Amino acid sequence: MSMVPESHPRYKSLLNRGKVVDAFESGVLAKGGLIAHGRGETYDYLIGETTPKVAKEAIKASAAMLMLAKNPVISVNGNSIALAKDELIDLAAELNGKIEVNLFYRTEAREQKIKELFEKNESNNENYKNNKITILGIDDANKQMPNVDHLRGKVSEAGIYTADVVLVPLEDGDRAEALIEMGKKVIAIDLNPLSRTAQKSTITIVDELTRCIPLIKEEIINLKKQNLSNEELNQITKFDNNKALNEILKLISDKLTNK
Ligand code: PTJ
Structure with a gap:
């Protein structure tokens, strides 16, 4: 994918496509992950390949x-690791450093590949060197989530099992x-915006993963600088997810009808 010049109008999209293909070839990404990525590309096109105001x-x-x-806890799967591993590490370092690998198509071979990928980071990422990250x-x-029959229900006690807030990029409903x-x-x-995950979550960020992870990190740094009280932060968390999803659907519909 390095063959694509930066001036290409679809450079970023082609770069991400290259990342998922490479990750598939190296055994990190599931075959189904390629399909999921294509679905994501379609919606990204429909929202204008930019982060909407909402x-x-x-x-x-x-x-x-x-x-x-x-x-x-930041829950990661093959796609999120393929697209934004370093950005997810940087975001985790602004929090408590916890990243949990949780695969839908769980195989030991994929888990080991992913473990190796994170271990490679240990020598060259400052956040690792400072022991800020726990995978x-x-x-x-060794804990089982209730009501999840497949292997995805197996989670870490220190991680998802006891987490109060879980960030889930590319989730299944x-x-x-x-x-x-x-x-x-x-x-x-x-x-x-129509997926069950989007509809069921407390907050859904309808945006492309590689665009929005750095924005979440920047926002955390920005809020930290303001030294806000917990009450003030709590006010900021108030978000009407249904209303936001409807706004996204309207944005897509306006785009399709040339409004
Ligand atoms: O690595 P595994 O084994 O855990 O498998 C992961 C996949 C993604 C295959 C699995 O979770 C899956 O099948 O997911 P779904 O049900 O296809 O859902 C993926 C959702 O992510 C879809 O709604 C896509 O629109 C969305 N999506 C895809 N790419 C992106 C995205 N959202 C944000 N940014 C993207 N780059």
């Missing part, structure tokens, strides 16, 4: 929610719903 509001509310959390879910997934039923707040990143 997504920026969702990002701000999410940043405050993550800051207030006692045990926030959970590979060797310690079943688990998002089960996390909510466990009493957790779920922040989803999903380009499809």
Whole structure:
């Protein structure tokens, strides 16, 4: 994909496509992940390949929610690692450093590949060197989430099992719903405003993963600088997810009808 010149109008999109293809070839990404990425590309096209205003509001509310959390956990799968591993590490470092690998198509081979990828980071990422990052879910997934029959229900006790806020990029609806039923707040990143995940989550950021992860980090840094009280942060978390999703649907519909 390095063959694509930066001046190409679809450079970023082609770069991301290259990342998922590479990750598939190296065994990190599931075959189904390629299909999921294509679906994401379609929705991204429909929202204009830019972060919508309502997504920026969702990002701000999410940043405050993550800051207030006692045990926030970032749940990652093949696609999110392929597209934004380093950005997710940087975001985790602004929180408690917890990243949990949780795969829908769970195989030991994929888990080991992913473990190796994170281990490679240990030598060259400052956040690793400073012991800010903990990777959970590979060797310690010994708790079972209620109402999730497939392997995705196996989670780490220090991570998702006891988390109060879980950030879930590219999630499947079943688990998002089960996390909510466990009493957790779920922040989803999903380009499809109609997905069950988008509809069930506490806050849904309808934006492309690689665009919005750095924005969440920036927002957290920005809010930290303001030294806000917990009450003030709590006010910022107030977000009407249904209304926001309807706004996204209107944005897409206006685009399709040339309004
Ligand atoms: O790595 P695994 O084994 O955990 O498998 C992960 C996949 C993604 C295959 C699995 O979770 C899955 O099948 O997901 P779904 O049900 O296809 O949902 C993925 C959602 O993510 C869809 O609604 C897509 O629109 C959305 N999506 C895809 N790419 C992006 C995205 N959202 C944000 N940014 C993207 N880059």
